[in-house]
Amino acid sequence: MSSSHDHADDSEHEGPLVLAVSDRHPRVRTIQVVRPEAQDTTYLAATAKGFGITLKHFAKNLFLPLKKLSGRANAGAPVEERFRNDIETVQYPEEKVTYPERFRGLHRLTLRDDGSTRCVACMCCPTVCPAHCITIIPEESGDTSIEKRPAIFEIDELRCVVCGLCVEACPCDAIRMDTGEHAKPVEDRARAIETRETMLARGVRSIATQGGEGPNWRATAPDTKTDVNR
Amino acid sequence: MKLRAHVILVGWLASLVLGLAACGGEKTTPSVCEGAAAVPVACTQICTPGYPNSCPAGFHCEEQKDGRGKCDANCSANDKRCGDDATCSAEGRCQKESIVFRILDFPGTKWIFLILALVMPLASILTWMERRQSAMMQDRLGPNRANIGPIKLKGILHFVADAVKMIFKEDFIPANVHKGLYALAPILAIAPVFIAFAIIPFGPTIYPHAVTQTLDPTLLAMQPNADMFREAIRLQMFQVDFGLIFYFAVLTLANYGGTIAGWASYNKWALLGGLRSSSQMMSYEVAMGLSLMGAFLVIGSLEPGFIVMHGASASMSASNPLNWLWLWQPLGLVLFFTAAIAETKRAPFDIPEGEPEIIGYFVEYSGLRWGLFFLAEFIEIVFVAAVVATVFLGGWQVPFLDADGFRIGGYVDEVTKVSVGGWYTPLPHGLVVALQFGAFGAKVLLLCWFQLMIRWTLPRFRADQLMNLGWKLLLPLALANVMVTALIKLFFM
Ligand code: SF4
Ligand code: SF4
Numbered sequence: 001m002s003s004s005h006d007h008a009d010d011s012e013h014e015g016p017l018v019l020a021v022s023d024r025h026p027r028v029r030t031i032q033v034v035r036p037e038a039q040d041t042t043y044l045a046a047t048a049k050g051f052g053i054t055l056k057h058f059a060k061n062l063f064l065p066l067k068k069l070s071g072r073a074n075a076g077a078p079v080e081e082r083f084r085n086d087i088e089t090v091q092y093p094e095e096k097v098t099y100p101e102r103f104r105g106l107h108r109l110t111l112r113d114d115g116s117t118r119c120v121a122c123m124c125c126p127t128v129c130p131a132h133c134i135t136i137i138p139e140e141s142g143d144t145s146i147e148k149r150p151a152i153f154e155i156d157e158l159r160c161v162v163c164g165l166c167v168e169a170c171p172c173d174a175i176r177m178d179t180g181e182h183a184k185p186v187e188d189r190a191r192a193i194e195t196r197e198t199m200l201a202r203g204v205r206s207i208a209t210q211g212g213e214g215p216n217w218r219a220t221a222p223d224t225k226t227d228v229n230r
Numbered sequence: 231m232k233l234r235a236h237v238i239l240v241g242w243l244a245s246l247v248l249g250l251a252a253c254g255g256e257k258t259t260p261s262v263c264e265g266a267a268a269v270p271v272a273c274t275q276i277c278t279p280g281y282p283n284s285c286p287a288g289f290h291c292e293e294q295k296d297g298r299g300k301c302d303a304n305c306s307a308n309d310k311r312c313g314d315d316a317t318c319s320a321e322g323r324c325q326k327e328s329i330v331f332r333i334l335d336f337p338g339t340k341w342i343f344l345i346l347a348l349v350m351p352l353a354s355i356l357t358w359m360e361r362r363q364s365a366m367m368q369d370r371l372g373p374n375r376a377n378i379g380p381i382k383l384k385g386i387l388h389f390v391a392d393a394v395k396m397i398f399k400e401d402f403i404p405a406n407v408h409k410g411l412y413a414l415a416p417i418l419a420i421a422p423v424f425i426a427f428a429i430i431p432f433g434p435t436i437y438p439h440a441v442t443q444t445l446d447p448t449l450l451a452m453q454p455n456a457d458m459f460r461e462a463i464r465l466q467m468f469q470v471d472f473g474l475i476f477y478f479a480v481l482t483l484a485n486y487g488g489t490i491a492g493w494a495s496y497n498k499w500a501l502l503g504g505l506r507s508s509s510q511m512m513s514y515e516v517a518m519g520l521s522l523m524g525a526f527l528v529i530g531s532l533e534p535g536f537i538v539m540h541g542a543s544a545s546m547s548a549s550n551p552l553n554w555l556w557l558w559q560p561l562g563l564v565l566f567f568t569a570a571i572a573e574t575k576r577a578p579f580d581i582p583e584g585e586p587e588i589i590g591y592f593v594e595y596s597g598l599r600w601g602l603f604f605l606a607e608f609i610e611i612v613f614v615a616a617v618v619a620t621v622f623l624g625g626w627q628v629p630f631l632d633a634d635g636f637r638i639g640g641y642v643d644e645v646t647k648v649s650v651g652g653w654y655t656p657l658p659h660g661l662v663v664a665l666q667f668g669a670f671g672a673k674v675l676l677l678c679w680f681q682l683m684i685r686w687t688l689p690r691f692r693a694d695q696l697m698n699l700g701w702k703l704l705l706p707l708a709l710a711n712v713m714v715t716a717l718i719k720l721f722f723m
Contacts, residue, residue, distance in 0.1 A: 042703065051684070054367045054683060055683065085369075089371035
């Protein structure tokens with residue numbers, strides 16, 4: 001049954017009063033539960049306290065300027081942080097949160113130095129794609145060292161599960177998902193299909209060049225994002 | 231073509247208004263003082279023009295060419311000088327009754343005015359306010375997007391969007407429901423609330439013939455029939471001695487809406503919700519009625535208009551905030567407000583509905599039928615606010631605004647029961663009425679806001695906690711309140 005050691009241990013930590021301890025599992029105990037009766041009966045004190053908290057938040061959020069949205073609301077003189085309210089809402093179209101570096105956005109096809117696509121139509125990505133949403137029809141590239149290139153390269157963004165396996169699978173660093181853009185809402189399904197042309201238009205040169213390091217695409221990428229929180 | 235149509239329409243409306251207005255007013259008949267065989271004694275009396283009580287009853291003061299006044303009458307109560315289309319007023323003038331007045335004084339007109347000018351706007355704005363306010367309390371923004379073109383109004387227009395959405399939703403009736411009761415339930419939920427508004431005095435009595443003048447309350451007390459106070463419009467639809475009892479009786483019917491909705495839906499969860507609604511009603515209704523008994527003992531009337539106009543003590547002006555019942559019945563206020571929140575079936579007493587998970591009696595309702603339940607709830611909020619404002623917070627009284635203007639530190643005349651003296655600024659009657667109506671709206675809005683604060687602060691009570699609260703706390707306290715009030719009244723007042 002209960003050992004004196006357990007009792008001493010509990011009183012030291014001012015835990016609940018232990019009435020009995022199980023023989024087989026010392027951690028299984030019967031304790032005495034004390035409910036604060038005085039608070040339970042009228043609720044008035046607790047109500048007043050809670051009301052104070054909510055009122056404080058309400059007043060602060062109602063009267064102080066927004067913390068976020070540097071666009072309209074806080075234009076003009078900058079407001080000190082302690083005079084801002086607590087509202088955490090991101091007002092989406094006007095303001096966007098910074099995505100993490102490895103956020104998987106819309107696909108792009110990277111370019112060679114001469115502007116042609118790096119893709120060699122090796123069919124690794126359509127093979128690995130769990131959603132079967134990549135359609136590639138290869139053609140002769142004319143360059144014997146490259147052999148093939150995609151005549152048609154389509155990704156159905158409605159079926160894509162954004163797993164990123166295509167990027168992993170590509171041996172040529174030809175497909176990437178680092179654009180930081182969402183798949184856009186569309187009004188008919190056909191427009192959700194990314195074609196070779198749209199993905200090439202989004203693509204800039206790869207970091208990797210043939211035979212070595214190349215320029216950082218982020219440094220050279222056209223600034224397509226309106227990121228107010230940067 | 232279009233312009234001409236507009237001109238014709240405006241002209242037609244203008245002539246209608248003018249025509250209606252012309253129906254009322256004075257009819258000129260010869261004076262009784264001239265050409266009579268036996269000239270009444272009063273005809274020889276001198277009086278001060280513009281001060282009506284300087285002549286005997288049945289006579290008014292007619293201004294002479296030299297600026298002095300002479301008592302005169304065009305008719306008397308028992309002759310037929312006015313003809314069939316007019317009646318003889320208390321000051322001896324032939325007065326035609328105005329159709330405009332008839333229309334304005336009709337309870338239905340007042341009801342439409344109250345509903346359209348105060349209740350519906352407030353209830354619709356509450357649907358937005360609740361979401362915006364709860365968001366603010368939880369560090370969110372809430373709905374702020376709905377707009378008509380560039381008009382955004384911080385999202386107030388969301389209620390328009392909601393209404394349009396609900397109207398155009400499919401009116402789906404599930405199989406096996408009791409069709410008649412299913413259709414009746416939302417109406418039963420919303421109609422009693424509208425009816426209960428009949429007892430609420432939402433403004434003072436308007437004296438249309440005195441709107442531009444400063445009212446003389448002493449004159450009103452002494453000569454309530456004077457021509458100046460003719461055609462008075464009392465801003466209360468239903469003035470009965472059992473006003474607050476009427477409210478309990480009618481609003482309890484709204485509960486049948488919930489119970490019947492649950493029963494008619496052919497759904498176990500809905501039925502359980504309806505039963506929870508009835509059991510909850512049992513536990514607060516008794517305490518609610520008793521909590522107002524203290525107020526009844528202090529005031530001596532259950533007529534809301536009387537409560538507002540007289541206040542707790544006869545030795546203070548009714549517009550003095552210290553004379554309002556919150557000071558005389560603080561426990562009654564807390565008890566009644568608690569029970570009234572339970573009546574609106576919202577958190578912390580939303581056991582019948584349990585919006586986030588268990589839903590409740592309207593689980594099978596959709597579209598506008600569900601919208602009616604929802605609207606009824608919001609109108610109940612407004613109603614509870616209106617009752618609390620009327621009974622405990624002076625109703626339409628503006629602090630220190632008497633019928634004739636602002637007065638601080640006056641005293642109440644023993645005979646006329648009118649407060650006089652003190653620091654005093656006169657105001658025209660029309661402005662006083664507008665201020666008092668505005669004050670009522672402001673008080674109601676503030677109390678609505680307070681109810682929303684409570685709703686978003688407290689979590690839901692368990693059913694047993696509600697029963698404990700209702701039967702073991704509210705009821706004994708309400709009884710004690712009645713006892714103590716009665717004893718104080720008996721020995722000290
Ligand atoms: S991200 Fe995944 S699902 Fe989308 S195209 Fe690439 S492999 Fe297919
Ligand atoms: S994108 Fe890469 S993996 Fe896909 S076909 Fe082209 S080279 Fe192969």
